[in-house]
Amino acid sequence: MSGDGNLRVGIVGCGGIARSHGRAYAADPRVELVAVHDVSSAAAQSFADEVGATACDSLADLAAQDVQLVSVCTPPGTHTDTTIALLELGVSVLLEKPPTVNLADMDRIARAEEANPGAVFVVFQHRHGSGAKRAHRLLADGALGAPQVAVCETLWYRPESYFDPEWRGNWAGEGGGPTLGHGIHQIDLLLHLLGEWTTVDARASRVARPVEFEDVATASVTFAGGAVASVTTSLLSPREVSRIRIDTTGGTLEVEHLYGYADADWSWFPLPDAGTAASNGADPGLARAPGAPEGAEQDVWRASAGEDVPSNHAAQIHDLVGDLLAGRPHPTTLASTRPTMEFVTALYASALQGRVVDRGDLTPDLPFYRSLDGGLSAEQVSDRMTRV
Ligand SMILES: NC(=O)c1ccc[n+]([C@@H]2O[C@H](COP(=O)([O-])OP(=O)(O)OC[C@H]3O[C@@H](n4cnc5c(N)ncnc54)[C@H](O)[C@@H]3O)[C@@H](O)[C@H]2O)c1
Incomplete structure (x- = not known):
């Protein structure tokens, strides 16, 4: 210092x-x-x-x-x-x-x-907005019920001219396609919220853009906690959106934004009927904000609201500087992001080998460990990605 x-x-x-x-x-x-x-x-x-x-x-x-x-x-x-x-x-x-x-x-x-x-x-700034912090804490505590189904979408639009710079659109320049470069923000947040993933069954497609890799990828993912998710990343989607939706035994948690969210971009839809929730074994119940009078019960999501911190670089850098100056551990370490890179690797291995990839398959012996094209020739990648 x-x-x-x-x-x-x-x-x-x-x-x-x-x-x-x-x-x-x-x-x-x-x-x-x-x-x-x-x-x-x-x-x-x-x-x-x-x-x-x-x-x-x-x-x-x-x-x-x-x-x-x-x-x-x-x-x-x-x-x-x-x-x-x-x-x-x-x-x-x-x-x-x-x-x-x-x-x-x-x-x-x-x-x-x-x-x-x-x-x-x-830098994974979307872990550091107040909405993601609340979601992470409440899901870990079980206060929102157990996750069962999730949807993770990065539906963005990049015209052909986006790929004009020499280093764009190819494995050598970018290392991977939009799953690595764009969808990774939402994928990282999904995995941060849902925990250990176990298998990936993916398809990577080159539908329209002049690139060496995919312009659209879709994947089915399973989680150790029992949830299943679908993950879609596209660069061909004119009404752009970044969205994560998690359906739990207690309700639906959702965030919809583009490049950064605020609290207003998050919503929680609790099971409408407490009896139905109880019969699922996880009544989310009602909670009162600290100091609120009796009768002012709110659902757990509303009751947990605090200062609205949007998810941007300032949010993560503020957290990191505070942690470093206080000598506290900062959570977004390199090691904490390995599951996200493993997921991205598994997506390409699954799509290019045409099989379900298990987390345990990602050893240094797998060619995809060293490069996301798996060492395949351009023709082999093209054959796999453009087959209809
Ligand atoms: N977190 C986010 O939301 C977000 C958004 C955009 C970009 N990014 C990431 O930020 C990084 C940079 O992206 P960008 O859009 O700013 O790129 P950019 O092309 O605008 O800037 C990169 C700069 O790095 C310089 N450079 C290249 N090689 C270098 C080297 N070896 N040593 C020193 N300087 C070098 C270039 O001259 C250039 O000035 C990428 O990893 C990108 O994925 C993150």
Whole structure:
């Protein structure tokens, strides 16, 4: 920490999302954003001027600015080497999603984390809004009943021109398709809320876009807790929506938004009839908000409402800075995101091998452990993804 007890931070990769990190750090009086770095020195200098930080020529120069935490905001394929280099320079890392482009890289970072003093946290901002925190707590406590059925949708629209940049639309540039790059936000939240997944039965389809991977993926998922879910990710959906719906023995919990939710985007529909709920063995019951008079009972969801914190970078960075300064563990660790990367890996393995993939199949012997195309040729991938 700096002399006045603030956290000294840096940012690597000075493109689009670095601006969200820069704004979140600037808004937090406990933080000093001191240094930035980019392979393009022009990009680094113009971002440094914007945020009032020093532009550094290398990761070593950045670490020499006595930073304790560095946001890695570079393209996915560069995350692993950049993060390992920063760990070896003695700093902690806030790594943008997707943490890596395969499980092998994720395990390389985990080994570097083990061998060095710093820690790695991953940006999954939708875990950090007040709605997801309430949902996570109430589901874990059983207060909303037991999850039985879930739907997880990332229905977005990207025109052909979106894939014009050379690095887009191909395995080499992106590491994976929209399941890795776009749907992963909703998939991570679904898994965060429902716990251990067990099997994935998926189809990845290339319906319309000029890409090497899918533009639509659908999957059936089972969970250790007994729930089943369907997961759809599409880049062909003009009315865009990001949605998670969880039907429990006590009611329906739902969040519908696009790139970030507030409390108003969440809803809870309790079983309408308490007798029916009781016969399911899990009456969600009624609860009174603290201090509310008798007769002012509300359902458990309403009764748990507190400060409305939207799910954005500021929400996660606020939590992370507070945890680091207080010496508390921060929950969104690299390890906590491995189930999400395992799910993404299983989806591609299932779709490209045409079988149900069990969590236990994801060993280093599986080709998909090292690359999400499973080492298949472009023709083999095309054959599988475009077969009708
Ligand atoms: N959490 C979110 O909601 C969210 C939203 C958008 C993007 N992202 C993620 O943020 C990351 C960056 O995406 P972006 O849209 O800002 O990309 P971008 O192309 O706008 O910016 C990336 C920057 O990194 C620089 N760069 C590339 N390789 C580098 C290296 N090895 N070392 C240093 N700098 C390097 C580039 O010059 C560029 O300035 C990706 O992982 C992406 O998935 C997350």
